[in-house]
Amino acid sequence: MNVSDSEVVSRIIQDAGYEIVSSPKNANVVLLNTCSVRENAERKIFERLSSLKKFKKSSQLNVIGILGCMAERMRSKLIDENDIVDLAVGPDEYRKVPELIRKAFTGEKGIAVKLSRVETYDDIEPLRKEGISAWLAVMRGCDKFCSFCVVPFTRGRERSRTLKSIVDEVVKLWDDGFKEVTLLGQNVNSYRCPETSSDFADLLSSCANAVPNMRIRFVTSHPQDMSNKLIETIASHKNICKYIHLPLQSGSNRILALMNRNYTVEHFTERISYIRSLIPDCALSTDIIAGFPTETLEDHKKTLQALEEIRFDGAYMFKYSPRENTKAYKLGDDVPEQEKIYRLNEIIELQNRISKTINLTEHGKVHEVLVEGPSKKNKQKWQGRSDTNKVVIFQPNEEVKVGKIVRIKILSSTSATLFGELV
Ligand code: SAH
Ligand code: SF4
Numbered sequence: 080m081n082v083s084d085s086e087v088v089s090r091i092i093q094d095a096g097y098e099i100v101s102s103p104k105n106a107n108v109v110l111l112n113t114c115s116v117r118e119n120a121e122r123k124i125f126e127r128l129s130s131l132k133k134f135k136k137s138s139q140l141n142v143i144g145i146l147g148c149m150a151e152r153m154r155s156k157l158i159d160e161n162d163i164v165d166l167a168v169g170p171d172e173y174r175k176v177p178e179l180i181r182k183a184f185t186g187e188k189g190i191a192v193k194l195s196r197v198e199t200y201d202d203i204e205p206l207r208k209e210g211i212s213a214w215l216a217v218m219r220g221c222d223k224f225c226s227f228c229v230v231p232f233t234r235g236r237e238r239s240r241t242l243k244s245i246v247d248e249v250v251k252l253w254d255d256g257f258k259e260v261t262l263l264g265q266n267v268n269s270y271r272c273p274e275t276s277s278d279f280a281d282l283l284s285s286c287a288n289a290v291p292n293m294r295i296r297f298v299t300s301h302p303q304d305m306s307n308k309l310i311e312t313i314a315s316h317k318n319i320c321k322y323i324h325l326p327l328q329s330g331s332n333r334i335l336a337l338m339n340r341n342y343t344v345e346h347f348t349e350r351i352s353y354i355r356s357l358i359p360d361c362a363l364s365t366d367i368i369a370g371f372p373t374e375t376l377e378d379h380k381k382t383l384q385a386l387e388e389i390r391f392d393g394a395y396m397f398k399y400s401p402r403e404n405t406k407a408y409k410l411g412d413d414v415p416e417q418e419k420i421y422r423l424n425e426i427i428e429l430q431n432r433i434s435k436t437i438n439l440t441e442h443g444k445v446h447e448v449l450v451e452g453p454s455k456k457n458k459q460k461w462q463g464r465s466d467t468n469k470v471v472i473f474q475p476n477e478e479v480k481v482g483k484i485v486r487i488k489i490l491s492s493t494s495a496t497l498f499g500e501l502v
Contacts (some may be wrong), residue, residue, distance in 0.1 A: 128161055211449065226367065242277045266301040
């Protein structure tokens with residue numbers, strides 16, 4: 080979502096006459112787009128600011144701006160406590176960035192953090208780097224108020240773009256050479272077209288039909304709203320990728336209730352069963368939080384048990400991080416740090432073992448892989464992604480081109496990567 084937001088801001092400032100440069104060394108203005116979901120993400124920004132401080136004294140760098148969720152959360156405090164910050168702009172005020180930069184050049188510091196019920200940047204075409212894979216935000220904000228999460232406070236109320244504008248943009252992306260699009264929202268399942276009341280399943284099938292050779296992905300789904308209609312829509316379109324990210328967060332119903340997630344483990348596993356009954360080869364990933372307030376060893380074991388039973392292909396696993404103003408913040412942060420780390424490591428170890436075992440079952444199978452280019456680790460080899468969103472490494476021949484779909488037979492694997500050969 081932040082990459083996508085940065086592309087929107089890039090367009091806004093380019094249209095205002097600024098040029099985007101590739102290194103801060105050549106910049107007069109540096110804008111940092113930020114995340115507040117965990118403390119660690121904010122800590123990285125403060126580290127970045129302290130390294131920029133030296134720059135600001137010695138180079139042509141005049142203006143430093145903080146964009147996104149940290150600006151929204153910390154507001155004037157950001158500027159008051161960090162003298163090198165000139166502007167702070169929240170997620171719904173990006174249109175003001177050029178004006179605030181202009182003022183900052185005259186020494187005037189600026190803040191714009193009003194949240195909006197209608198802003199979707201519908202009319203702004205994100206300034207995407209050339210590539211094969213594009214992000215496309217179909218909605219903004221979140222109304223779920225999970226008790227641990229700062230997003231509803233920093234990104235405001237849920238609002239969707241019109242189905243027509245999204246389908247038009249997807250068609251344009253295909254015409255521009257993109258081969259894959261990921262539809263983005265904090266909870267895409269609650270997408271509602273403001274003109275036609277179409278839901279997310281309608282949007283997915285409209286996109287899939289409009290560009291039948293483009294791969295369509297989406298993230299993130301909420302287990303409570305993962306409807307039969309949506310699952311059936313994914314199953315019935317070849318170009319909607321067979322990969323679903325469905326955050327479980329915890330395997331304990333008591334903790335899920337405290338998290339205000341509005342589903343039980345039983346509901347979650349029933350949804351997974353329905354997905355697997357219609358789409359047997361669907362890859363699944365999840366998010367897990369270790370050490371939520373009041374989590375006992377027994378709750379933690381239930382999370383491990385759920386992971387064992389569901390067997391996700393992959394997971395994003397986090398240590399609970401208290402966020403001011405959220406409901407969970409008031410519960411205190413009573414799982415000791417060492418214990419949180421221990422539990423998180425247990426979760427990671429188990430998940431790695433599961434991912435590794437699942438990937439062993441891929442050996443001998445043939446995947447259609449969208450070619451991305453040379454592998455990051457070994458430039459001799461190339462990499463791409465399977466429909467199921469797994470990274471596949473292979474030896475290219477002269478005919479292999481970036482953006483083409485090739486068939487790769489899987490020969491070996493690790494917990495995170497598949498290795499194979501062209502067939
Ligand atoms: N809207 C998406 C993404 C939210 S943030 C969703 O609901 O899935 C991505 C993940 O960060 C969440 O799923 C959650 O696992 C994690 N997260 C959010 N707040 C957190 C916190 N305070 N501490 C630790 N992890 C958190
Ligand atoms: Fe946060 Fe929950 Fe909304 Fe996801 S669904 S952004 S975790 S409040």
